[in-house]
Amino acid sequence: MVSRTMDDYMALACAGCKAVNEPAFWAGFDRASAQGFYDYFRQITEYEPRRAAKFCIEHYCWLCINPKEAEDPGLAREVISLIPEFLKKPNVLGIGEIGLNKNSRNELMILEEHIQLAEDHGQLILVHTPHLEDKRKGTKLIIDALLNHPKLDPGRVIIDHVEEHTAPLVLDKGFWAGMTLYPESKVTPNRAIDMLEMYGCERVWMNSACDWGVSDPLSVPKAALEMRRRGYDDAFIDQIVYSNPAQFMGQSERFALK
Amino acid sequence: MADNDPNLVDLGFLDARIKLIDIAAFLDRLDRHGQADDYRVDALRKAFSELNSQEAGRAARVLDALSDHTEEPIEAAVIQGAFGAPLKTR
Numbered sequence: 057m058v059s060r061t062m063d064d065y066m067a068l069a070c071a072g073c074k075a076v077n078e079p080a081f082w083a084g085f086d087r088a089s090a091q092g093f094y095d096y097f098r099q100i101t102e103y104e105p106r107r108a109a110k111f112c113i114e115h116y117c118w119l120c121i122n123p124k125e126a127e128d129p130g131l132a133r134e135v136i137s138l139i140p141e142f143l144k145k146p147n148v149l150g151i152g153e154i155g156l157n158k159n160s161r162n163e164l165m166i167l168e169e170h171i172q173l174a175e176d177h178g179q180l181i182l183v184h185t186p187h188l189e190d191k192r193k194g195t196k197l198i199i200d201a202l203l204n205h206p207k208l209d210p211g212r213v214i215i216d217h218v219e220e221h222t223a224p225l226v227l228d229k230g231f232w233a234g235m236t237l238y239p240e241s242k243v244t245p246n247r248a249i250d251m252l253e254m255y256g257c258e259r260v261w262m263n264s265a266c267d268w269g270v271s272d273p274l275s276v277p278k279a280a281l282e283m284r285r286r287g288y289d290d291a292f293i294d295q296i297v298y299s300n301p302a303q304f305m306g307q308s309e310r311f312a313l314k
Numbered sequence: 315m316a317d318n319d320p321n322l323v324d325l326g327f328l329d330a331r332i333k334l335i336d337i338a339a340f341l342d343r344l345d346r347h348g349q350a351d352d353y354r355v356d357a358l359r360k361a362f363s364e365l366n367s368q369e370a371g372r373a374a375r376v377l378d379a380l381s382d383h384t385e386e387p388i389e390a391a392v393i394q395g396a397f398g399a400p401l402k403t404r
Contacts, residue, residue, distance in 0.1 A: 127391045158391035159382075188396035192381035220374040221381065246326070247373070285325060287316030
């Protein structure tokens, strides 16, 4: 939410939103130093929760260096070394959004190190999968990397940005699947509902992309409206937009909405 | 499935019609400007066959058709974005 205005928090509150979770992500440009990440981590662990609280919304976040900036292992390791200090903050749910972007060797190496960090500190994991032509291959590489950690419980990992060709890969291995909704690219509300019909409603959540690009914080409420138009009842909608995310995030003792 | 199935054709037909015409107009536009010879357009044309398929799973197969099918990580990421179709589609 760091790239959104207070208007968006107001709209979310009016739509019934109780909590948001914000992954550490790419700023649209590469940060020049680890110090830039230090300030960013302070922003999402200290300042952003206060902004959200003004609208009675709980703010949670995830920490990492996003895969788009993981091509420089030296910088990435410097940033990773900052994370343990911030894991003590009360709104941190885990490590994310880690993953891959262009499926490179360095990205994969830094993904492995993030997974190890999460395992060492008993943290939940939020994974970003690559977009467009890179998603299929990247999702498979990410799943292999996660399965290389036999002690890691797949039920404590959500793999985000699934689409029709990757959702079964993720769910079949016991991971949670995230469907990030966008107004004009990637997964639309109707396609997300289609995936629920095809792959079921267990271990699945929807989330609204709220970044600096063309995105809409009200995508999830709009998907709920679409579900209603398609004949789904309140109990079904509640499971998808509230109970499922609360179940996953509730695995962290920090998450208050159980 | 929903308990009370609404008429999904009523809900979605006009939107699908608009998108189909948009694709046709896009191809006409590329022809007019001599820009149809592009690996991404080739990939789209190959994926079109799925629209006439009678078998469920069309969306997943279209996505597969527009995906990189190599399995090894690349040596280095020299760009950060993606193009929507793999370079090696010809």
